[in-house]
Amino acid sequence: MEDVGRLAGVSQVTVSRALRDPSKVSPDALRRIRDAVATTGYVPNAVAGALASNRSRLVTALVPSITNVVYSSLVKSFIEGMRAEGYHILLSETGFDPDDEEALIAAHLSRRPDAMLLIGIHHTAQARRQLLGAGIPVVEVWDITDTPIDMCVGFSHADAGRSVADFAAEGGYLAAATLTAADERARRRARAFAERFEARTGRPVTAVTLPGPASLAEGRRSFASLCDDHGFAAGVVFCSSDLLAHGALIEAETRGIAVPETVAVIGFGDQDFAAHTAPALTTVSVDRTALGRKAASALLARLAGTPREEAVMNLGFNIVRRGSA
Amino acid sequence: MEDVGRLAGVSQVTVSRALRDPSKVSPDALRRIRDAVATTGYVPNAVAGALASNRSRLVTALVPSITNVVYSSLVKSFIEGMRAEGYHILLSETGFDPDDEEALIAAHLSRRPDAMLLIGIHHTAQARRQLLGAGIPVVEVWDITDTPIDMCVGFSHADAGRSVADFAAEGGYLAAATLTAADERARRRARAFAERFEARTGRPVTAVTLPGPASLAEGRRSFASLCDDHGFAAGVVFCSSDLLAHGALIEAETRGIAVPETVAVIGFGDQDFAAHTAPALTTVSVDRTALGRKAASALLARLAGTPREEAVMNLGFNIVRRGSA
DNA sequence: TTGTAAGCGTTATCAG
């Protein structure tokens, strides 16, 4: 800045001002400064700026997995919303582990972000304490609670499980099963589904729980196990993700099981391919783009100092009936 | 740090040393400092640290799309590799546009990253200049060139297209077509495929180019267009992604076209689902995890000051023959 | 509209 100023015939401060708010500098000086910036190839140092102003224009996001479209599409619209206002996003993967998340939160906090996005509502006590202590806006997404750290925008996984159970009960299925990946929220949906389905129909629900994350291969394998090891021959299967459900569909076809006549399959997530499987997948749709956008706008409002709007935003979900159930 | 030092009975500098390199401080002081850190809930300020040391421990990554598994899986392994050494990753989406990328590069550079990851080898002249001027290690991935900005790790898209053409020619297909999304690298593969296939068989290749990114729906649509508008009735179809290929498979089944007997389909990417479509997808496999890992280790080596290893690393690709071709 | 001066919270350098 010193150099740029010298070249433009002004002081370093004036350069700073010209870059930050052009209206605070005379048009003539502005022009000379811009020329000087161009000829020197000056690149501002945001690190120094952040230290001096105590604003980093950096927002931190912690997601369980960046390769899972469910999260990446949400984060994508969040990033777009924040970038429109000049914020950058520091992204890390927590891998579904609260302790890893805690360590990452501490690491991210040391970068002095202006705000933070978290997936889910379950964090360690220490993490909550640090976040509260940081005094920055925090938004928790993809789940809902009455006691957010700061704000939260999402939907109720238990409600989703129950709605699917209602859908299944009304479909007249006489038996039900759940195929659930190793994910606390998925388990909450499965549990709520089972409780409601049993309450309405009086029939027990077979629960198959996977040791790891969802994948097509796991979907096939676990559906096979449901048939072979659990003796499931007919009814409705609620899968914790569309990927699992697609796997189940493929395995069912391989075994010559008619879908939805003999076995009906319900997914979760309404991913791109859900409308194109054979038969097309009945699933639970969550507007991830809206979630990300809402998270961004809520944070932006707080950062702009707008009077606090409601802290808990429930965007709900939607059951999409297609051919598989 | 001042406060922590006061509580521990040492100066601020000693606290800094204890945190940075515990071996440089007496065990006794170290213990007191750690206690003081715990009781005060002190969180180091990495911004100030970066300014003072001129090292941010931050690495910037620019990808065309974060929701596309092809890129996100590569970035995932890159992030893991860098995180193991204490680096954080600032991630932004360029959306395939070189000018947007240029603006983002400038923005990222202002954060003073210690290194940078770029997808692809085509960047604006201005972007190259800025990168060179920044004097940081840069790694370009997912493509290959003899003239990288600094280093590059990837594979040749033209080679991939030619290899698929060889595979197709040897398969004895009498006609060929390409289904290609709006992506420069995809087009390069398609072009190389067409040239080689025509050279070997003397038959022209029908090229269908999509206006936008790949999706299942686009795959169905463009395959339909290939049949209806271009009169393609039999032969091999090389798709620029597995997603497109899967769409083609679905559309073919809908139309009662036998795969691979009447129409053979080849994808690109070897995504998770490729082995589970019906028939299973013949495709080009690229080890994205290895690419990300290699990119991280190359950068890490440079950051550690290790004598420069080779700048261009070609990790190749692999045609996986399954049922669809 | 412009400039001066004082930080921001660290790390690096040098003495002790």
Next chain:
DNA sequence: CTGATAACGCTTACAA
């Protein structure tokens, strides 16, 4: 092993 002291490159009063 520990402590003073001077940067790092900006922004924010405050003054002119």
